[in-house]
Amino acid sequence: MPEQSNDYRVVVFGAGGVGKSSLVLRFVKGTFRESYIPTIEDTYRQVISCDKSICTLQITDTTGSHQFPAMQRLSISKGHAFILVYSVTSRQSLEELKPIYEQICQIKGDVENIPIMLVGNKSDESQNREVESSEGDAMAKKWKCAFMETSAKLNHNVKELFQELLNLEKRRTVSLQIDGKKSKQQKRKEKLKGKCVVM
Amino acid sequence: MKPLERFLKKQGSHLAARAGPGAGGPLQRRQSVSRILLPAFLKEPPEQPAMEAADGRWLELRPPDAALQVLLDDIILTHSLFQPTDRFLQQLHHHFLMASGSPAPCWEEGEVLPRKQAVLTVLLHFLETFKGILQEDESAGKVIKDLYLLIMKDASLYHELEDEILKLHQLVETVELKVTEETQPPNKQVKPLFRHFRRIDSCLQTRVAFRGSDEIFCRVYMPDHSYVTIRSRLSASVQDILSSVTEKLQYSEEQGTREEALILVAVASSGEKAVLQPSEECVFTTLGINSHLFACTKETFESLVPLPEEIQVSPGDTEIHRVEAEDIANHLTAFHWELFRCIHELEFVDYVFHGERGRRETANLELMLQRCSEVQHWVATEILLCEALGKRAHLLKKFVKIAAICKQNQDMLSFYAVVIGLNNAAVSRLRLTWEKLPGKFKNLFRKFENLTDPCRNHKTYREVLTKMKPPIIPFVPLILKDLTFLHEGSKTLLDGLVNIEKLHSIAEKVRTIRKYRSRPLCLEMESSPSQLQTKAYVRQFQVIDNQNLLFELSYKLEPSSQ
Incomplete structure (x- = not known):
């Protein structure tokens, strides 16, 4: 039986259509599609290393278009790290992050120790850009969190985003182990799978 | 029953349809019942050689005879056993046309009005009975609309029909069969059905009935316990669910070539x-309490493992220890009354006979059954999570008290569920705990066990139930058992004849349910914050439904004495 407490939970927030699911699916499955399916709530799991042992990275992709305040509160209270996504093509989408950020502060209290990444997605759409990179940076400074621009479509900065986020975690050492140690991670995965079959 | 018997005595007649096995004294009655109704089921009417045996002459009824009202009710409630609802309505429609003189004049001038009145009476009774679930049946809806328009056309010609037409008007409106063309379907809210949504969304709101067209959210898990949430019609087929999942997981686009078919598994x-x-179809409401839907390929099927237990083992810290037995019992009764009321009376018929004739959803009945099992597991879970012996014995006493108050509330469903929960082998083996139960409560529980004793076909329980006056919440599983026996004990059709006696027995059962609900259940409860907290607790139990795990806990509390 997998240990619930061993999971490291990342929650992705942002307005509808900014590309939350695209970022998550690009990272988890390496795929991208143009069509848009509104998300209700999805969670993906990956095996990562944490304090030199294995743990599960849980990435929860939330809804941008439905209104479930109670579910949002629950996600925040259960989350360990947060990704706040806006689209560089929509100033409105950056505005819409404010109440979410405030709610995280309210529920988590001391946010300085909590990994939060502000993400400007769709950096490839330079023609439609409404929010400059410097503005995102300024907002991140104000919120005392990290900042990055990404493109899920071009696979720009996606892995880096998740690695950076985990690096921000100071309470434990979490790592995706992307370079070099891949084979080791692979082995562990297989070991885990083996276990499942036995069960 | 009385008027029917009297009526039947007047009809000295011969056998028309055969009753099932076990005929004897009552056989006479069965035969005559059949005869009144069944000329049409018996022979092909000469004017219409194309008609089938089970055809529309039940319309020869002449209301308002009380006995005929009962028979009409029988037929309306159970017609789906021998004939799909839309076909039933088509016959009604056809009959009305014949009375109007088209396609061919069949009757004398003086007979036209009574015949139309008969059609109207049947239609009114039908609408009254099917209120609330007709929107789900498009083809039936269409026939009713046609018939309604026909009748409306006639309205000015027959002043005698005025009252009926007025009533019809209102009914058509209440069943939302808008006659105007191209009406937009009302924008339905997505209803929280599953525990993970139920918990945080609107558990405090009064339950309303679920219909097949309702949209719900549903989590579908992958072998690694990742999940996607899809939005789906309650009545969606497994195929529909799988294609939503596939779409979400992007299987179709980039991995199109090596796409593997997914299967849906309940774990x-x-x-x-x-x-x-x-x-x-409609698989959601048939799942076990802590069962989840998984999508996987055939290769990964073997590796599926259940989700970890949701329940936190933090002993003795749940609401049940803080709240009075009376409050819990009353909240149980109030909630179960809501669930019971949501069940359409036809769901009982359809649940037992489904699969034979066009499937109608029985979601609300299934949810009630699910809840019944949930309460049983809740009792066992709470007791087995309570580590301290003294506290556990106290809790045991509280549950016996809860059962007693539920019984007093005439909520026999909660009563049964709590008693069954206490009788769970993992609980009943806790000798030390039971020994600590005060003698008075031991006796009380013994009485309860006696009352729920299934011997002689639940004789004791049935006797208690007949003494009760509505409102009553019956032990629903027993009703389903009775209906199943009625169904399997006798044939519906024999030599092309319909077994009216069988239909009548089934309809009688449904009328009992109608009687139980004929008066509203009102419990006096305050709405203080602490009461709301109790209400929320009662409506969203977290339970262990894995019997092995319950045993494990039980042996940990009191190891076997050897």
Whole structure:
């Protein structure tokens, strides 16, 4: 039986259509599609290393278009790290992050120790850009969190985003182990799978 | 029953349809019942050689005779046993046309009005009975609309029909069969059905009935316990669910070439797996309490493991220890009354006979059954999570008290569920705990066990129930058992004749349910914050439904004495 407490939970927030699911699916499955399916709530799991042992990275992709305040509160209270996504093509989408950020502060209290990444997605759409990179940076400074621009479509900065986020975690050492140690991670995965079959 | 008997005595007649096995004294009655109704089931009417045996002459009824009202009710409630609802309505429609003189004049001038009145009476009774679930049946809705328009056309010609037409007007409106063309379907809210949504969304709101067209959210898990949430019609087929999942997971676009077909599997907390067939519909409400839907390929099927138990083992810290037995019992009764009221009376008929004739959803009945099992597991879970012996004995006493108050509330469903929960082998083996139960409560529980004793076909319980006056919440599983026996004990059709006696027995059962609900249940409860907290607790139990795990806990509390 997998240990619930061993999971490291990342929650992705942002307005509808900014590309939350695209970022998550690009990272988890390496795929991208143009069509848009509104998300209700999805969670993906990956095996990562944490304090030199294995743990599960849980990435929860939330809804941008439905209104479930109670579910949002629950996600925040259960989350360990947060990704706040806006689209560089929509100033409105950056505005819409404010109440979410405030709610995280309210529920988590001391946010300085909590990994939060502000993400400007769709950096490839330079023609439609409404929010400059410097503005995102300024907002991140104000919120005392990290900042990055990404493109899920071009696979720009996606892995880096998740690695950076985990690096921000100071309470434990979490790592995706992307370079070099891949084979080791692979082995562990297989070991885990083996276990499942036995069960 | 009385008027019917009297009526039947007047009809000295011969056998028309045969009753099932076990005929004897009552056989006379059966035969005559059949005769009144069944000329049409018996022979082909000469004018219409194309008609089938089970055809529309039940319309020869002449209301308002009380006995005929009962028979009409029988037929309306159970017609789906021998004939799909839309076909039933088509016959009604056809009959009305014949009375109007088209396609061919069949009757004398003086007979036209009574015949139309008969059609109207049947239609009114039908609408009254099917109120609330007709929107789900498009083809039936269409026939009713046609018939309604026909009748409206006639309205000015027959002043005698005025009252009926007025009533028809109102009914058509209440069943939302808008006659105007191209009406937009009302924008339905997505209803929280599953525990993970139920918990945080609107558990405090009064339950309303679920219909097949309702949209719900549903989590579908992957072998690694990742999940996607899809939005789906309650009545969606397994195939529909799988295509939503596939779409979400982007299987179709970039991995199109090596796409592997997904299967949908229900995995119980015990690890038990059941593969669902692509054509199955409405699977959501049939799942076990802590069962989850998994989508996987055939290769990964073997590796599926259940989700970890949701329940936190933090002993003795739940609401049940803080709240009075009376409050819990009253909240149980109030909630179960809501659930019971949501069940359409036809769901009882359809649940037992489904699969034979066009499937109608029985979601609300299934949810009630699910809840009944949930309460049983809740009792066992709470007791087995309570580590301290003294506290546990106290809790045991509280549950006996809860059962007593539920019984007093005439909520026999909660009563049964609590008693069954206490009788769970993992609980009943806790000798030390039971020994600590005060003698008075031991006796009380013994009485309860006696009352729920299934011997002589639940004689004791049935006797108690007949002494009660509505409102009553019956032990629903027993009703389903009775209906199943009625169904399997006798044939519906024999030599092309319909077994009216069988239909009558089934309809009688449904009328009992109608009687139980004929008066509203009102419990006096304050709405203080602490009461709301109790209400929320009662409506969203977290339970362990894995019997092995319950045993494990039980042996940890009181190891076997050897």
